[in-house]
Amino acid sequence: MLVLENIVSLLPLPDQKSVSLTCWRLYYTVSRKVFLLRRRFILREPLSNTSFLFCKQSDKCGSGENLYLADSVLPSTVCWASWVTSLSLKDTHPNPADLAFILRSCSRLVSLDLTGCDSLFNKTLGADLFLSNALERDAIRECLGSTLTKLTLANISSLSDENLENLFATFQSLSDIDLSGCLFDFNLTNVNLRRILTFPRFLSLVSNLEIESKFKQPCGGVLHLNSTSVSDESLRALAAIPGIHISGIYLDNCRELSDTGYLYLMMSDSVFNCLKKVSFSYPGPSVTCRVVEVLLERFSHILTYVKLSKWLFPANSRVPPLFKRCSALEYLDVSSCFTSPKLLVNSVSSAFTQLTSLVLSGYSGLLDEDLNCILKGLACCLKSLDISSCLNLTDVSLSSVCTYSPYLETFVASWCRGFTDSGIRNLSSNALETENRSLFSLKHLKSVNLCDCSRITGSSFLCNTSDSLNLYDLRSLRIGRIGSLDGSVLLSVPSIAPQLHVLDISRSSADDKTIEVLTTKLSNTLRELFVSGCEHLTDQALSSILTNIPFLRTLDISFCPYISPKAVLLFKSSMPYLYYLKSIYVGSYLKSARVS
Template identity: 25%
Template sequence: HTIKSISNQTLSHAPNTTSVDFNPNSDSTFQRNLTFNFPASISSLDLIRGLSRRSSCSLATSHLDGSRMSRTVLQLHLGPWLESLALPGSSVTESSLLALLPHLTALRRLDLSGLDMSGVFLSREEHRQQVQVALAGLKKLDLSDLRYLSDLTFNRLTGCTPRLRRIEQTSTVRWLDLSRTSFTPESLCSVAQVEGLSLEELRLRGCKELTDYSVEVFCKHQPGLQILDLSVCTELTSRAVQAVALGLKGLRLLSLSRDWRVTDKGLADLMVLPELRTLDLSECLHVSGAEIVKGLSAPEPRARLETLSLKSCTYIRDLAVFSLAQLLGSSLRELDLTFYIYLTDLSVAWWRPPRRVSLEYKGPSFTRTFGNMSFFRPPSMPFQEKPRLVTDKALGVFREQEGASLLVLRSLQDLDLSACSKLTDSSITQHVLRYPDLQRLSLSILPEISDDSLASVAYHCRSLTSLEFSHCPRISDQGIARAAPYLARLQHLYLSYCNALTDRSLSMLVQHCKRLRTLDISMCKYISLTMVELLQSQLPFIENVHCRFVGGADLTYSDFFLSPAA
């Protein structure tokens, strides 16, 4: 009704006009939460003047030239209305930024990530006073990727933003991301002890100077933290892990990726954190998984992991994998075992879901309500079954009894087994990968698997939306033909370096995979560009078709990806 009334009003004031086309998208009255991206240079003056007619706006720019004209236009036309300014990786100089900031009196969010900011920024008192007045209402400040960020510069910036400085009195700040900066152990200790500060999320990825002691101090003073990213903090050891387990009882996510000095020590203590749902230990080369199993086998409460990454953890063996499957079967949704070179068919077989057995002709039915008669024992209830540790003896029995399985990963949604080079078709096809709720599966760089694996996965995992079989040379048109009819939900398919595929495979995808959005067939030398273009025209949702070197073409002809025309 609103749009109609505006259209009628326009017509009443234009008697000589027979019709009016009204587009609400072009009327600033109906536009909300818009962010404009453009170079802040003389060439954009008309656009900038148009933005000044809006009540408020956000601005993201990757280039701000040093001309006086550009600074003047931004100051006069946008200063009083600009609520958000993002300069990620911009070439703006410190002098230009100092000249601009005092005029941005309405600013609420400021992104300075990636700037080359030296130690003299805001060193003069008059500059700090001007910036402090302008940024009195600033609520969010992004300082990530500031390579030369020092304690002195950090203190100057926060000192010019009164709303942020109130962390000394209030708990208004909930998260900090200082990843890939020169954040020092002393700085972490200082932040942790700010009076009234109660962080929920802290990301310090790539802060390589941090020490175990600084993590201990932080965990002691910030017990309410829920998300902690300490990946690529290469000086940390298992002592930091123990501090996290002891001090952060409500932790939900922990990333220790590429912390090469971390060992099994302390991981058992982590597993008794009842709220822990995500654990990333990728490329922690000294982790064997034994302590994780030990912690998960402890009495309740214990972690119910939903996401676990053990990528490139080369010390993990079959026994640990079996036990993890047993202990996490009911909760695990995402499992990354990429580049786990010791993963075998035996390992994967123990994740097999149970068979659905029809009881129609299997004897009499039983009730779960029992009187005083004790003719028979009541059937076991699902919640009475307790997880059991897998022993070497049980492992030996399993090797002798093919098909045995202790547990299922019933809730698994994401599984990555890429580059587990010892896997064969038997691990995929013989009652193993049968997860009806699995959505994302990667089986790339597995030279031993064939069309049988692809067909089995498609038949038993019909909820798949993303499937990767790149660098699997034994996948052919026959496998695609067998799998495609069961992949109606598939949106992303990666088949690069599958050299046995031809145009016939694309025809099957066009026929059965109508929801496909992304297709990667790079290096498939028997697929023609003509068929690629036909596929693109036939699939309604296709967005990207990666087709480098298709048809055996050289780099100058086909090193690109196709996307639908506007």
């Protein structure tokens, strides 16, 4: 009501009658069915972090406590479930029956993330497995079988062929399937239904997807097989499925693959003229740069997403000139790929008119002039830049970033030990341009990571009355382990970035009073706080967080020697929204004092 009163007070309404008429018209408008069906609900907390929907119960095997849906949640499901389009239950332990109950009301669900949810498919827990009941599958399929297009099943060790068959029978229009980290049996000679997850059965299920699935359309579907033991023959079998189309393939850290498997896939009809997204990071020992050369030769005109972290391209590689053909690229990750910075400069071309995200981390030999050449050629199109661990970059590179990337939204520069305060606040005397520009001139910034930049101190973020250090759109600020982060600096942070969602001030001089003021000023927005290594914090800091930020999702208080383990347990039990709590080596000084 206070919000509505403030809005109405700003309107040019001459008398009480006009106010009443305006309010009535507003109520009439938002009550119309047409408006209700089109509006998008903005919940107080995003449902991607759903641990607050759960309560702790001991499982039947006595192996500890799991999270189960609270009894009070289920009756209210029909009130909010129909508006949910993306639901993540990552690393929770939902009860299969309760999850099925919720899904029957999620008529608009597009994406479902079940990463690490072993309880749904583990018979040892005693409950019926997820979607094991035919009537349950029919009810969910009728509700969202044709709307759900993205299914994430990563890191589920208990997944079997039978479970996967039930999932595919229920969700028949899948276009994005993530099975990263799952335990597959890639033996292609056994296609019988087994109690473990077999790749032949998965291929059979993909081939039987409904025609509405993008895997059956020319635009193609997306498949994630990161960190699995997928083999060359398995990729060959995948590419040989009749009528299949693949627009995206993620094969990070697949150590069993060789050139043969990649080439089987890229030369097949399944990816012809539709492969737009590839992620081949951390290749196996049998893979050569021939794979990337063929990829760029065949698909350079349509590639939009390329991730090639940890490849080593030799000096005589044909990769740099081939990269210049990729005019449609929007995301490029070439971290630690080139042995020479000059090869990197030659690869990142001015032809990348669509490039918005660039990852160049890990180039210890990258110099200021190299980065300047790259950014100047990209013509102000970058929105995300990662130059972390580029140890030889100096404030001149910061000048290049501020000059040539004015629309930057994400800037990652952790471990850049050549950056100093003068580069953050004002350009150094050897700047490339005559106009002084600082990091605070990038008004579109939403995320900044300067952790472990040892020559940057807290004075860069000390806000005086005469300064105009305002980054109102900034949502994430990570300045952990930089120099001289004392209380006066930390108290300036809310003035610089009043809308922070993520704050990392690890190994700073923050004390209980500082945390109390910070959490009070950022109480409406702050959801992730990292204060590891802050040696002045006590149990009182946890009390302030509990009082001021009840919706906190992530907290790291590791290596805080005066915070007691008992206070940590009490805090954890009192924070229903808390998703992740890291508290290793807490209370070490208290223990040593007790021993002495």
